Amino acid sequence: MTTAVVICPGRGTYNAAELGYLAQHFPDADLLAIFDAQRAEAGQPTLSELDGAERFSMALHTRGDNASGLIFAASYGDFLSIDRSAIDVVAVTGNSMGWYTTLACGGALSAEHGFRVANTMGTLMQQALIGGQSIYPWMDDDWIANADRKQELLALIDEIAARENAELYLSIDLGGMLVVAGDEAGIKAFESAVEPVQGRFPMRLANHAAFHTPLQEPVAAKGRDALPGEMFGQPELPLIDGHGRIWWPGASDTQALYDYTLGQQVTQTYSLTRALTVAAREFAPDLFIIAGPGTTLGGAVAQSLITANWRGMASKADFRERQDKDPVLVSMGMVDQRANVFSYSQEV
Structure with a gap:
């Protein structure tokens, strides 16, 4: 049986190309109705309404109070659709808000509670909308790790953060x-200081707040007020968080898991790079499966594996050669790759 680590994506992955993703792929109509009922009770448009819209709206679909629910449902539905008779999922991790989906996929939260956490935190983030995010590469086009360049950028972040009238943090190591x-x-100071590269970076992320920074402490506090710790239970699969820590089935402190999820996970740097390094070295899976929606996380996953020097990969060329010969990465947001792990018994 093929072993796999599943990766749940975060914000920014449900875009125009993903409109209709739930209608096409979500495998459990009754569960989707439960998610819709939660949204309707809160006075929010349902996921079915958003996903079934005639056209995609950046202003509507990428808002935190809408995007979080859409992405959670799409990712969780994809997790349910993996052929578990052929794929042995040995661990689950995620990027940023994908941690909430990870908790549900790994069994620490029920599907309904996982959706509640994701939808509540997305809504609170949108209501507060504190700060913003920008993204910038430290690897070159060939994905060759340049540790000196990364340290230069981290030093720049620290230097700007030390200024009297500016706040800046590393939000995600991606x-x-x-x-x-x-x-x-x-953010403006950072964007002005770095050289424009690849025709699009530095790139401001629309409708994104200053996630994973101390600026979000008020949001974390409201999340703790709104979401009871009793929802959290022992995981059924190992979970790898944004610090690279493993939460093991039967051996996890559920109060600590709650405290991390609505504390450090919200207010401290989230490292997908570290999570994937731990996943590769601790579980040595045959495959990394990225749940949908979207296809934008594949590069970051491959780059993280290169950073970890996993199976000797040190560049984009190494990764492509390995992927062509014996694929190590499957993105369920891509129809041709989805077929490699999809269970037809889960078809709606």
């Missing part, structure tokens, strides 16, 4: 990218 977050002064 493979060959750094996501920085802070107030407008901090």
Whole structure:
């Protein structure tokens, strides 16, 4: 049986190309109705309404109070659709808000509670909308790790953060990218200091707040007020968090898991790079499966594996050669790759 680590994506992965993703792929109509009922009770448009819209709206679909629910449902539905008779899922991890989906996929939260956590936190983030995010690469086009360049950028973040009238932090360590977050002064200072590269970076992320920074402490506090710790239970699969820590089935402190999820996970740097390094070295899976929606996380996953020197990969060319010969990465947001892990018994 093929072993796999599943990766749940975060914000920014449900875009125009993903409109209709739930209608096409979500395998459990009754569960989707439960998610819709939660949204309707809160006075929010249902996922079915959003996903079934005639056209995609950046202003509507990428808002935190809408995007979080859409992405959670799409990712969780994809997890349910994996052929578990052929794929042995040995661990689950995620990027940023994908941690909430990870908790549900790994059994620490029920599907309904996982959706509640994701939808509540997305809504609270949107209501507060504190600060923003920008993304910038530290790897070159060939995905060759340049540790000196990464340290230069981290030093720049620290230097701007030390200024009197600016706040800036490393928000997400995302493979060959750094996501920085802070107030407008901090982000502008960073964007002005770095050289424009690849025709699109530095790139401001629309409708994104200063996730994974101390600026989000008020949101974390409201999350703890709104979400009871009793929802959290022992995971059924190992979970790898944004610090690279493993939460083991039968051996996890559920109060600590709650405290991390609505504390450090919200207010401290989230490292997908570290999570995937731990996943590769601790579980040595045959496959990394990225749940949908979207296809944008594949590069960051590959870059993280290159950073970890996993199976000797040190560049984009190494990764492509390995992927062509014996694929190590499957993105369920891509129809041709989805077929490699999809269970037809789960078809709606």
